[in-house]
Amino acid sequence: MPISAGAVAVTDPFNGAPAGSPRHVPLRGQGPLPHSQRKNRRNNRHQDGVGPGMEILLTGGTGHIGSAVLVRLLAVGHEVTAVVRSDDAAAAVKELGAQPLVGDVFDTDWLRGQLETVQGAIHTAAGGDERDATLNESVVSAALAAFAGTDKPFVHTGGIWTYGNNSDITEDSPADPIPLTAWRLADEERVLAADLRGSVIRPAVVYGGGTGIPSLIAGSPRDESGALRLIGTGEQHWTTVHRDELADLYLRVLDQPTGDLYVGANGTNPTVRELGEALGPVVPGSAEEAAERVGAPFAEALLLDQQASGAKARELGWQPSAPSLVNLLARGYSDAS
Secondary structure (H helix, E strand, C coil): CCCCECCECCCCCCCCCCCCCCCCCCCCCCCCCCHHHCCCCCCCCCCCCCCCCCEEEEECCCCCCHHHHHHHHHHCCCEEEEEECCHHHHHHHHHHCCEEEECCCCCHHHHHHHHCCCCEEEECCCCCCCCHHHHHHHHHHHHHHHHCCCCCEEEEECCHHHHCCEEEECCCCCCCCCHHHCCHHHHHHHHHHCCCEEEEEEECEEECCCCCCHHHHHCCCECCCCCEECCCCCCCECCEEEHHHHHHHHHHHHCCCCCCEEEECCCCCCEHHHHHHCCCCEECCCHHHHHHHHCHHHHHHHCCCEEECCHHHHCCCCCCCCCCHHHHHHCCCCCCC
């Protein structure tokens, strides 16, 4: 099962609205339904200031981050075309109320054509393998070509590991990416420099729903006494954000008149030891043990010491208020969290 954090998938290793009425699932390669056949868009502006309803193309709509973004988009009145890779994924997003579009995001020209039919886009998809860099390059190239010179917003997903070890991460912090995610930086810079409303969100370690990187803590091996073995010594901090809070930030960024860079962190920065102790007794591990367990590149990411407040995102009116990751782990970190 892919492990998500900040939208990096396994090799790169991240990675409430009622269901809508039944809709047609396009054949592979077809575009969205003609506007005349779609449900009338709702022009309501949500009380929190996000809106009004637009036609949004979303990638990664079945993923850890994207599924939460999808629910939030629909809840405030946007129409969503969710690009998916399979009929099963199409059924999943359709059940939530989105318009499924089965297609290949690696086909830049095809994706550009789909983007030209909508009013904005959010990219949260991760390939889940060594193709992540190619996937992101294709999506960014398609969005820049389709939206260049327009007022259409494009929100791109980066990752917190771009900053390396840093005890006070802000948007102005220098990039110091680990090799695992170093490829992200070039695409992020392309989005921010382009002639469009291009924004980048760099999510912290994303939790919620019983999945994502925090599930590694809950599933950690234990020693003979039953104590949970930590990832490394446990002294490193993980800056965090709940996926529902993060989804709200995506919508606020989508609604901004100009593009910008945002760190998606809710301001809670527990140590790995604190996370482990929420589950019971712990014993320190080592970098070597972590590398053996999850592979050296991923272990390097999990051993980073990072803290962030998300202050700039709060200037948009974003008010993260979900239970902390420590709290959810203490409650069992279930899929309902």
